[in-house]
Amino acid sequence: MTTQPYTRVLLKLSGEQLSGKFDSGIDSEFGAWLAAEIKKVVNKGIQVVIMVGGGNYARGAQLAGHGIQRVTADNIGMLATMMNGLALADICNAHELPALVITNIKADQVADQFTHRRAESHLAKGRVVIVAGGIGRPYLTTDTAAVALALELDCQVVLKATKVDGVYDKDPSKHKDAVKVDQISFQDALADEAIRVMDKAALGLALEHELPIIVFNANQADNIVKAAHGDSTGTLIG
Numbered sequence: 001m002t003t004q005p006y007t008r009v010l011l012k013l014s015g016e017q018l019s020g021k022f023d024s025g026i027d028s029e030f031g032a033w034l035a036a037e038i039k040k041v042v043n044k045g046i047q048v049v050i051m052v053g054g055g056n057y058a059r060g061a062q063l064a065g066h067g068i069q070r071v072t073a074d075n076i077g078m079l080a081t082m083m084n085g086l087a088l089a090d091i092c093n094a095h096e097l098p099a100l101v102i103t104n105i106k107a108d109q110v111a112d113q114f115t116h117r118r119a120e121s122h123l124a125k126g127r128v129v130i131v132a133g134g135i136g137r138p139y140l141t142t143d144t145a146a147v148a149l150a151l152e153l154d155c156q157v158v159l160k161a162t163k164v165d166g167v168y169d170k171d172p173s174k175h176k177d178a179v180k181v182d183q184i185s186f187q188d189a190l191a192d193e194a195i196r197v198m199d200k201a202a203l204g205l206a207l208e209h210e211l212p213i214i215v216f217n218a219n220q221a222d223n224i225v226k227a228a229h230g231d232s233t234g235t236l237i238g
């Protein structure tokens with residue numbers, strides 16, 4: 001599976017990814033390694049937009065209940081993405097990768113508001129644009145927000161960073177003979193209940209607009225640049 005090199009990519013980094021060797025919070029040492037990996041992409045002249053998740057602190061669907069309303073829980077989840085975005089931007093800048101956070105929830109004191117114009121302007125200057133706050137509304141996850149943002153900013157692909165090598169024909173934790181698939185159609189990915197690596201809402205939106213998604217292992221050296229460059233890695237959904 002080899003695709004053409006892209007010129008602008010959307011990298012979806014989950015909170016779990018940023019927590020590295022820890023169970024929660026941010027692993028800044030791992031973050032520095034990630035920044036160096038992302039720099040390889042920028043050095044190839046490929047523009048990078050990052051949508052950060054917040055699951056290392058809070059996920060709305062899990063937090064809601066016992067009095068916490070779903071909307072409140074999702075707001076907490078979005079604030080969690082803000083913490084990750086702020087940390088990641090600092091880590092990138094400290095490792096000579098110019099980056100900044102813009103946010104879809106209003107938080108003037110800590111980050112500029114997301115606007116299309118602002119994002120385009122930073123990207124044109126070679127900066128990594130980290131978007132926090134998802135899409136700024138509840139009942140969504142950052143996977144779906146990532147697809148929406150990729151469409152808004154004309155990214156040619158969504159690179160979904162995970163700790164696994166891609167999509168398998170059956171659950172690899174239950175089946176020793178599970179085989180990784182190089183490519184799967186949106187329709188098959190949507191229909192297969194066992195595929196949970198990406199939200200169905202995100203897949204549906206990507207299908208509607210024919211935006212390819214690459215699910216890949218970002219914890220292996222050179223995999224982010226390989227995925228961004230269109231070299232074979234992970235699973236292409238599209």
Ligand code: UDP
Nearest residue numbers: 015053054055059060074077078134135142
């Ligand atoms: N969230 C939201 N709207 C959005 C994006 C995220 O309400 O547009 C909330 C939602 O509660 C979600 C949480 O923020 O669970 C953290 O995002 P996510 O679960 O996608 O993080 P990840 O699993 O990628 O770390």
